[in-house]
Amino acid sequence: MNLGWVKLHRKLSDNKLWTSEPFTRGQAWVDMLILANHKEDFFYVRGNRVTVQRGQLGWSQLGLSKRWSWSRGKIKRFLNELETDQQIVQQNNFISSLITIVNYEQYQGDGQQMIQQTDSRRTADGQQTDTNKNVKNVKNEKNDKKEDKDSAPVKRFIKPSLEDVTAYCKERKNSIDPETFIAKCESNGWTVGKFQAPMKNWKSTIVTWEKNAKKDTGRTFI
Numbered sequence: 128m129n130l131g132w133v134k135l136h137r138k139l140s141d142n143k144l145w146t147s148e149p150f151t152r153g154q155a156w157v158d159m160l161i162l163a164n165h166k167e168d169f170f171y172v173r174g175n176r177v178t179v180q181r182g183q184l185g186w187s188q189l190g191l192s193k194r195w196s197w198s199r200g201k202i203k204r205f206l207n208e209l210e211t212d213q214q215i216v217q218q219n220n221f222i223s224s225l226i227t228i229v230n231y232e233q234y235q236g237d238g239q240q241m242i243q244q245t246d247s248r249r250t251a252d253g254q255q256t257d258t259n260k261n262v263k264n265v266k267n268e269k270n271d272k273k274e275d276k277d278s279a280p281v282k283r284f285i286k287p288s289l290e291d292v293t294a295y296c297k298e299r300k301n302s303i304d305p306e307t308f309i310a311k312c313e314s315n316g317w318t319v320g321k322f323q324a325p326m327k328n329w330k331s332t333i334v335t336w337e338k339n340a341k342k343d344t345g346r347t348f349i
Contacts, residue, residue: 137161141325149196155205158195159184159215162316163228165235170313171289171306177223182231187224190314193323286317287329295330301337308333 139145140161150158162184169178170185179185186194192202206226209215218225228234287295292305317326319335326332 135161146194146196146323150194152205155191155195155197156209156214159226159228160231160234162186163231163235170310172223172310172314174306175222177225179225180227182228182235184226184228185223185313186226186316187314190316194316194318282327284317284325284327284329286312292329292333295333299333299337301333302340303333303336308336 135157140158145158163182164179164184165181167178167180169176171177177185188199188202188206191197192199195202197205206215206217210217214229216227216229218227287309289305289309292308296303296305296308312326312329312332315323317329318324319326319332
């Protein structure tokens with residue numbers, strides 16, 4: 128049995144190489160650990176609030192199949208196998224799908240546990256870093272300062288709140304339902320287009336919804 132830590136930042140999944148080709152089974156398992164919430168949160172589906180606990184994924188099989196470039200059948204077989212092996216628990220209903228990582232704390236324990244398992248040369252860095260922070264929701268100013276000065280600055284995408292989307296839709300005077308917009312984006316992993324590229328500007332996506340709605344009344348697309 129292997130002990131100790133290999134630190135993988137959630138920022139890894141933002142790299143184009145991570146989703147450039149169909150996932151392996153091992154990569155899919157690591158991706159589930161990356162996608163799992165590090166703290167309790169929620170999202171809305173058709174007006175229903177869905178709470179996602181620490182160690183859970185609020186992803187549907189359709190969303191994962193697009194992200195991993197797998198068929199729906201392969202996704203279903205893989206998740207069922209993990210559940211049989213008692214590595215995950217699936218909760219499906221007519222509103223949402225939740226996946227719970229069993230023994231999540233063994234993979235993403237608190238910072239103190241990690242410090243105790245690393246050598247003294249990594250202690251200082253470990254005390255300053257919370258490996259459970261989701262970089263999609265947090266601005267990491269320290270890492271920005273350490274980046275190569277010759278590198279072009281990269282603007283980090285931050286998910287909008289329901290209030291942000293509501294205010295923008297009101298400003299544009301459109302008929303888009305903010306809760307539906309956020310739920311759809313959550314299910315797609317905040318990606319856009321045929322090739323599921325990471326979303327860079329949610330306001331631009333709303334404008335796209337508006338254009339698509341004019342072309343095909345009653346339907347919205349990302």
